[in-house]
Amino acid sequence: MNAADQAEIRRSIDAFVEVAMTLGLQPPDVRFEIVPVEALYELAAYHFPERFAHWTHGAMYYRQKTRYDFGLEKIYELVLNTDPCLAYLLDTNSLVEHKLVIAHVLGHADFFRRNVYFRETDRHMDQAAARHAQIVQGFEDEYGVERVEETLDAALALSFHVDPTVVGFREKTPAEYERERLRPAPAPSTPYDDLWYLSKQPAAPPSRPKRIPPEPERDLLTFLATYSPVLEDWQRALLYMVREEWLYFYPNMRTKIMNEGYASFWHERILENASLSPDEHVLFRRLHVGVISSGQRYSLNPYAVGYRIWRDIERRWEHPEDEETWYGQRFRREGGGGLARVFAVAADHRDSEFIREFLTEKLVEELDLYVYGFEGDRKRQKGAWTVEDEPWERVRDVLVDEETSLGVPSIAAVDGDYRNHGELLLVHDAASNRHPLDQDYAKRTLALVHRLWGKPVSLETVVAGKKLAVSVGG
Amino acid sequence: MGYVPELDKHGSGGTGVHFELVEQSPDLNRRSRRDVERHQQRVREAIRGNLPEIISREDVITSDGQKLVKVPIRGLELPRFRFDPHEGEQAGQGDEGTRGQGGTGSGQTRPGTVLGRSGDGAAGSGKEAGQQPGVDYYEAEITVDELVDLAFEDLRLPELQDKGKQTLKAPVVQFTTLRRTGPQANLDKRRTLIEAYKRGAREGLPGWQIDPTQDARYRSWEMTQEPQRNAVVFAMRDVSGSMGELEAYLCRTFYTWMTRFLRRTYTGVDVVFITCHTEAKVVEEEEFFHVGSSGGTRMASAYELALSLIQQRYAPSDWNIYPFLFSDGYNWGDQDCVELVRRFLAVSNLVGYGEIANYGYWSGQSADADTAWAPLGRAYADAFAKERRFVMVRVADKDDVWPALRQFMGRRHEEFVA
Numbered sequence: 070m071n072a073a074d075q076a077e078i079r080r081s082i083d084a085f086v087e088v089a090m091t092l093g094l095q096p097p098d099v100r101f102e103i104v105p106v107e108a109l110y111e112l113a114a115y116h117f118p119e120r121f122a123h124w125t126h127g128a129m130y131y132r133q134k135t136r137y138d139f140g141l142e143k144i145y146e147l148v149l150n151t152d153p154c155l156a157y158l159l160d161t162n163s164l165v166e167h168k169l170v171i172a173h174v175l176g177h178a179d180f181f182r183r184n185v186y187f188r189e190t191d192r193h194m195d196q197a198a199a200r201h202a203q204i205v206q207g208f209e210d211e212y213g214v215e216r217v218e219e220t221l222d223a224a225l226a227l228s229f230h231v232d233p234t235v236v237g238f239r240e241k242t243p244a245e246y247e248r249e250r251l252r253p254a255p256a257p258s259t260p261y262d263d264l265w266y267l268s269k270q271p272a273a274p275p276s277r278p279k280r281i282p283p284e285p286e287r288d289l290l291t292f293l294a295t296y297s298p299v300l301e302d303w304q305r306a307l308l309y310m311v312r313e314e315w316l317y318f319y320p321n322m323r324t325k326i327m328n329e330g331y332a333s334f335w336h337e338r339i340l341e342n343a344s345l346s347p348d349e350h351v352l353f354r355r356l357h358v359g360v361i362s363s364g365q366r367y368s369l370n371p372y373a374v375g376y377r378i379w380r381d382i383e384r385r386w387e388h389p390e391d392e393e394t395w396y397g398q399r400f401r402r403e404g405g406g407g408l409a410r411v412f413a414v415a416a417d418h419r420d421s422e423f424i425r426e427f428l429t430e431k432l433v434e435e436l437d438l439y440v441y442g443f444e445g446d447r448k449r450q451k452g453a454w455t456v457e458d459e460p461w462e463r464v465r466d467v468l469v470d471e472e473t474s475l476g477v478p479s480i481a482a483v484d485g486d487y488r489n490h491g492e493l494l495l496v497h498d499a500a501s502n503r504h505p506l507d508q509d510y511a512k513r514t515l516a517l518v519h520r521l522w523g524k525p526v527s528l529e530t531v532v533a534g535k536k537l538a539v540s541v542g543g
Numbered sequence: 544m545g546y547v548p549e550l551d552k553h554g555s556g557g558t559g560v561h562f563e564l565v566e567q568s569p570d571l572n573r574r575s576r577r578d579v580e581r582h583q584q585r586v587r588e589a590i591r592g593n594l595p596e597i598i599s600r601e602d603v604i605t606s607d608g609q610k611l612v613k614v615p616i617r618g619l620e621l622p623r624f625r626f627d628p629h630e631g632e633q634a635g636q637g638d639e640g641t642r643g644q645g646g647t648g649s650g651q652t653r654p655g656t657v658l659g660r661s662g663d664g665a666a667g668s669g670k671e672a673g674q675q676p677g678v679d680y681y682e683a684e685i686t687v688d689e690l691v692d693l694a695f696e697d698l699r700l701p702e703l704q705d706k707g708k709q710t711l712k713a714p715v716v717q718f719t720t721l722r723r724t725g726p727q728a729n730l731d732k733r734r735t736l737i738e739a740y741k742r743g744a745r746e747g748l749p750g751w752q753i754d755p756t757q758d759a760r761y762r763s764w765e766m767t768q769e770p771q772r773n774a775v776v777f778a779m780r781d782v783s784g785s786m787g788e789l790e791a792y793l794c795r796t797f798y799t800w801m802t803r804f805l806r807r808t809y810t811g812v813d814v815v816f817i818t819c820h821t822e823a824k825v826v827e828e829e830e831f832f833h834v835g836s837s838g839g840t841r842m843a844s845a846y847e848l849a850l851s852l853i854q855q856r857y858a859p860s861d862w863n864i865y866p867f868l869f870s871d872g873y874n875w876g877d878q879d880c881v882e883l884v885r886r887f888l889a890v891s892n893l894v895g896y897g898e899i900a901n902y903g904y905w906s907g908q909s910a911d912a913d914t915a916w917a918p919l920g921r922a923y924a925d926a927f928a929k930e931r932r933f934v935m936v937r938v939a940d941k942d943d944v945w946p947a948l949r950q951f952m953g954r955r956h957e958e959f960v961a
Binding site: 070075078079082100101102103104107111114115122123124125126127128130131160218222225226227229230363364365366367368369370373374434436437438439440441442443447450451452453454455456457458459463464467468471474476477478480497502503504505506507508510511513514517 | 623
């Protein structure tokens, strides 16, 4: 990149930050870095400047880079929710592309700071990931690349089964849990004491065998790291590392549509208010339309859906239409509060809530959203994916459901001494999930759980009203 | 809408706006290299795991070796607990393709629109299959030659003998020697270090002191002459009425891979195709793989024809001979065949018999069909129970071809059980 272009980009950053602040954005510090193609695609595959080595990263890099090389896909930018935010721009971007991307990044940065789900994010995760990378390398030297890979495979397969609300779980040993559980209830001081303790577990008789885990545990990584009878300490450490890094990604996953839509909403607004030349404006418009136009057939385009919803929120709160008045006088909006509403929603919603609350019939139609299903021989996977004839509410509900579960079945470790033999029983909460489990994948994943547990591992689920159990290692 | 929550401080910088721009220089030593290599290694392992399926693919069989074939691989992804993608509804968003199908200008995808198909033969291009929900689909590109290497790398051809016209030799380049001069690319670092160490010891110098003019050693090559090895395969096939399209395909798969395998070992491989019902004749490859027609079956004719060809053209002193017959095992004159196979054993490296288990055709056979040989097979089994150079395989469908090939080519003496 020549010096003139670099100076121009530098000027744009300053100018756009000023525009953004005037419009009400409050992005945190951002460090922009212009990187070559290979570096950007590595970042896209590894997510952090330094991360532990694993073949899944290599596979991701290879796939995305190949698609880039064939001109099928291009990643313009990448931004990390760190302190300062790290934004990476592709050095082959044109000047206008750079400008759009910079404005887009400012939107993301503001969202990271504004949205409540990012409150708990460790903003030095880039450093933690670098530390993990070093530790993993040390383990590889000490215990062998293969054993580290085997453990990481299993840990990464379960990385979605982490409960962010589990805090301090690991500090307690099974014995401490047991002591807590068996602690006798305080002696009654009045005859009505039992009323006060209705919500509490009555103390169990000491003769009952102790349970592992004390309660069904959905945080499978923590559970296995705590209770597995076969893992060595370095393997437990790997599980915790995977878990810690996953905690960073989780809010991103829960706000993907909002975040991408928000960034697209703001890059448009910032560039409209920045002094672009007419030629640049045409180019920027063309790029922008590319970002927010089409769907992906089997899934939706989060940029497009998010962008349209944010626009709709602003419009409806800025200029309430007659359609809003059927709520009656009580909910009638005065108008003029468009951007305030945008900021408020950005602060305390996540995708599932965002969709449920703001996806309207008109938007479903305009965005060409639909539900589809597989018709044909399901066992042999021979058939056609067909768009179904469903009312728009169904489309919204399916989407809300997808954004709630994030495609992860609700599975808990229930018994660590199953069949009185130290086996592990996992139970799938089929009642709370709309779809049945993929049994082939479940079997393969169980094999990995078995690797971590050492003894036979079973999974119970319900398919078509019938209880079904899959076991591995028995 | 008064509710605007206080902004998170977002780390130390907080309110002070601070934006910087840096440019990273290209770094050729990418960290992804190791992980990409490991990924590729897993792809090859997966190909090896899927070989039974891959080797019977039509494009793989008909490819000429150098050409890249696309091999679909499943099970490469890291598994996880997930929902069955083929059950229930999922949300999607239309693209240009889906909107076109409705035939309206409204810009909406209509109910009933087919987004894509999956299943045998129906899965359009690989790219499309890769997009479908929940499809763990990876299309590896590989040449058939590489595939042959992968498939047979652990197998040795049994009963291999150096035959052939000793005068006909092929030049082979091999790096075998070391020299004091040579191109830098051929520098043998290990030997150079050893030389430096030895010289240091001789001269009483401590440690390693490398003097390139004295210590450098370069790998160098020699042209050697390798004797040419020739092999001839007599691919014989029953084309009586009982052999249908599937049988033809199974034969073809088997012979194609047998030939490829033999080509790895031998400099020249001739394949003689012989079809047989009651009479045998030498045919072209194309005709050989066509579906059978007429009724009667006398396999002895094929053996007789092959034996006469050996006499005329393929002297056992010059040729490694591999006769192989595919039949459904219902034949006139089983004992004739046994005698002819005996004559073959005297001149051949390995004699093979493949039985196509055609259950549907012979009603009443299915009960013990898994274990029982047809009459011809039974006759062979009785006669050659102790003969390690006679191989029998059974093939019922595509999946059996691979084990049969392994049995034929991977035979070691201790494994032999009649």
